[in-house]
Structures are given as C-alpha cells and as structure tokens.
Amino acid sequence: MKTHLQQLITQALQQLRQDGALGAAELSSIPLERTRDRAHGDYASNIALILAKAAGRKPRELAESIRSALPASDHVAKVDIAGPGFINFFLTPTAYHAVVDEILRRSDAFGRSTLGHGRRVQVEFVSANPTGPLHVGHGRGAAFGATVANLLEAVGYQVHREYYVNDAGRQMNILAASLWLRYLEHCGEQFPFPSNGYRGQYLCNIAARFYAEHGGAYLVSAQQVFRDLPQDEIRNAAGDIVTPGDKELYIDAVVERARVLLGDHRYRFLFEVGLNAILDDIRDDLGEFGVIYDEWYSERVLTERGAVNKTLHRLRDAGYVYEREGALWFRSSAFGDEKDRVVERENGQTTYFASDIAYHLEKFERGFDWVIDVWGADHHGYVPRVKAALQAIGENPDRLDVLLVQFAILYRNGERAPMSTRSGEFVTLRELRQEVGNDAARFFYVMRKSEQHLDFDLDLAKSQSRDNPVYYIQYAHARVCSVLKQLREKGLSRDEQRGQAHLTRLTEPHEEGLLIALTRYPEVVEMAALNHEPHQLAHYLRELANAFHTYYNEHRVLVDDDALRDARLNLSLATRQVIKNGLALLGVSAPEVM
C-alpha cells in the first residue's frame, strides 16, 4: 500500500516536472509515513514542505499542485492538504479489505518481500569461546542474531548464519589442561587447582566421563605435574590474596607441563575431547533454543590453512606492518584507530586480532555482499581496528556492519538476580530456558532495542497473564483457534468467499483498527529488518494482539448472521496468520491451545 501511494506521488511529480512547476527540486525517495491521528488520514507525506524551497513555491501551494496531479486510484478515497502543507491520504475501505484476502492467500508468505534481491548476507553471532556452557549474556546475542537473520531472510536476502569457533589459542590450551587436572582428581590425585584454570562443574563432568572411558591411561602423579612450577596467586574464600604470584605465568607453565608429560598425541586427544564436549553442548543448547547455523567456522582450520600468515603478508605488502620491541604491529592508527595494534607477539605467536582480520577478509572473499557481526557491547572498542585492517587490505569496510548487544540483567521478585553462583559459575542459558521456557526467553531477549540494557523480569516471563507480552500474543493466536473449534461444535461451517464478499460489513471501529494494524505488518517487517531492530516486530505484535483482544471482548465473532460471521472469521483468521508469521520470525511458537 505504501509503495502504491509512493508511486502515485512519483507520477504526480513527473507530471509537474514536465510542466516546469518544480524547478530544480529533486528527491531520492518519496517521504510517506503512517499518520498518528486518524483525522490526518491513513498516510501522510511532507514532500511539499521539503521541496518548497528548491521549487521556489509556498508549501501549501505546492502541495495543492501535487494533489491535482495525482492519478486516480481505487485505494484512495480522498486527499487533503493540511497544516503547513502535509498531503494526507485517506484510503477506501476496499484498500483495507484487500489485505485480508492477501493475508489468507499468501498465508505463511505474507509479509515476505524481495527487497534484498537475493543479495548474500552473512550474519555471524554468538561465537562464544568453547571453554564452557553459554550463559544468559550469550542468550541475548543468540536471540537477537537469529531474529535479525530471520528478518533479513524475510525481506529477500540470502542469509548465511555462522558461528565462529575460537578453537585455537591459549584459552583452549588452558581448557585442555584444566580438563586434565580434573581428570587427575578423579584418579585420586590431590593438589590445589590453578586459580586461572577453568573451574566450572561442567569440566568435572567431562573429566568424569573421560575417566570412565580411559581409566588411568592419562595418569601422572601430582607431584610430577607440579614440580618446580612458578608461584600461583592464591586467594581465600573472601577473594583476598593470600599468597601473591603470577597466575598467568603459572597457568601457562601448567599447560606446558601437560604437553610435555602427556606427549603430543595424548595431549591433542584430550584437547579434542574437551573442545568437542563443550561445542556439542553449545550446539545442542542453541538448537533447542531454535538457533540453527549454516556453518560453524573453525579458527583452527583458518590458521592451519595459512590464512593468518597470508593476511599478515598482505598487510605487510600494503605497507602497514612494522616491527617494534620485538613484536609486529599493524598501523591501524592510519585508519582512524586510537593506536596501533600488535598482530604478532614477541614470542612469535599471532594474536587473536590477527586471526580475526584473516577471518573477516575470508568472509569477503567468500563473496558475501554484506557481512554482519553481532558482538557484545563490551567489544565495541574492537570495531575500528577490524575496519581499519579491512581498509588497509583494500576492502570496503562499509560492507561490514557490527551490531552491538548490551547486557541483560535478570530480575527476580523485583530484585536483581545474581548472575553467577558462589562457585563463580554464570547462570547458563540452559538454566534460563528451563526456568522461563524457550518462547519467553526468545521474546524477552529481543523486546528491547539491542543497544539498550535489558532488564529481564523472570517472574513476568513465567506468568500466564496479559501482563506477559508473550503469553498475551500467543493467547490471541490460540483464541482464534478456539473460535474455529466453537464453530465446529456449533455445527456451523465457514465460507471464505462469502466472508470476503461481505467484508464491507466490518464497520465497527475495533474492526477498522484491526484492519489498519494488519496492513502495517509488511512495513514493520521491512523496517525491523533493514534497521536490525527486532524489537519493532515484538512491539507491533503486542499491539496487534491488543487490537484483537479488545475487539474480541467487545464483539462476538460467531453471530447468527452468516455473512457477518464469515466476514469476522476472515478477519480473525487473517489476524491469526499475521501473529503466527511474526512469532515465527522471532522464533516463538504459536500454540493452538493454551
């Protein structure tokens, strides 16, 4: 509908331009928006206000010319000039009735468009290090990223969903060593656990399984393991340092010791076991959450293929790499970054940043027209340097969009819920999902603008009342299903054609409001997709559900009058369809009974 009106305006402008009534005025797109007040019609354009100056005419006068040049349309009842020069469009009832037919005809496809023209976009999200289970912070990135991907797909992009697995590097070695130490504990060895090791319970569980399968095949005495290591930093239960030491140096020494004592083959095996166990867990977790990836991209594979070295060479050839204090630096400051960044450390190891440049370069080389990264807001300082690197290599950094997601804070009984347990483990995504359910979790996570802190009310998410937006929306869907059931129980049948032919009977204000809400859906999807703002869809669905519930409370659908009943049924079914489609994009189920 919106594009239809825009076309009308465009034609009018062409007409005026031919007549020389526009001067030099030029516009890239036709401004048109929904009115907030019904008295202003359905759509309004401020185009006359914008063009007035360039055209050298008074706004209202210009608006009047545009109006008279507008071609006639079945959907437009009248056009008003109002205020300083707004052009207000009033739609005919048939314009609204047409949407009911369109919804019922296109069903699951209603709201989808071809705006993206099949352009390839990659959405990379979550990408948490496989060193432990996902926590509630990752959950927001998962829900947000998945929904953004769904939205882009809905408006016609070819979307590739990807998880970047940081399975190389120091943290993974620390994980492998930690797993080994837990395993040794199962063998009966006793020793203080390194303060910088991974201490989570999940690792003990993996170690227990490993012990059950391999017995003592990886056993080395604690005495041998910890002989002549540097001093660890030791804290008491209150967190005060009891014995000062260098925990980083210490844990690196423990890793090195594990490598030496286990030998390359056994060490690699243990490493794989730990990595796979955790990655499987993450994959299952996300899968249950309705978050499915097209690809899990391994940093290790990237590195082993030589992509990192190749990238560093390209940077060097471009003249942006120099040596200082034994390390290799990338001159990112030449591209607006605050300072230069190390890409290869003094000890010869490339940094995480280096592989990240290689990874992003690889994304571009894989032919994506557009690359989207979803990161935690705490990584925002990282954006300029990645873009700088891409630019240095000769890629267009504007093809990369980094979306930042703020933290979620859990609330229980009106108070901030602790995000980690006494043992220092975070509340996991799985625990959250088990507590509030997948649907509520998916919805609540995207209910707020992503750059906004999210207060996650656990009690509200669990409640079965209209206060809970998820419940309220799903209930609207179930209610229509219930009406159909009632229809059958009454021995009545439905005639869609008859309903369609009598949509003119829908004259109640509630019905008009509902019709208007339905026509908005494709615009909401488009806007939410292009601006990466799933919350717009979430808000819209709540409004739509509200429009339906108030209508439903006020009027009966199953009236004796066949024509009116069928018309109302069509309207109800169209509403159900749109709710179903919208919830599907959010990854939320649309139950038929509740």
Added chain:
RNA sequence: GCCCCGAUAGCUCAGAUGGAUAGAGCGCACCCCUCCUAAGGGUGAGGCCACAGGUUCGAAUCCUGUUCGGGGCACCA
C-alpha cells in the same frame, strides 16, 4: 584522561529518514462483571522529553557544551 552507548509518565520502555495534540504496558484512581468466545472488561489522571545554548518554517529527534548512569581503552580471547 580519551572513546562509545544511554537519559522520555511513579516503574519498564517505544517514538526510522527532523513534522501536526509525545505513546504503550505495568502501577495508581474510579467504574463494570452469574452473557459468553478460559485465567477479567472499561474509563483517565499522570510529562520542563536530564540541563544550557545553537541550526530552521518546525527539534524528544540534528550540532556544541554540561551533569548523571553503563561500557571500553592489553604483546587476553
């Protein structure tokens, strides 16, 4: 210190590209509810859009400064 994000009703938050009288939910106040199509329905009070300047026909929205929050400023990942 520098950088990023935020500040809108008592609370939690919407207000795309500057537009017409700034919205929703909760809470609060009042009213209705043995009709049913379920765990209620309705009404409306509540605002210096953090503050001060600026840009223009017009600013919650753009610019500058200030205040208060959150985050970031590694040869960590």
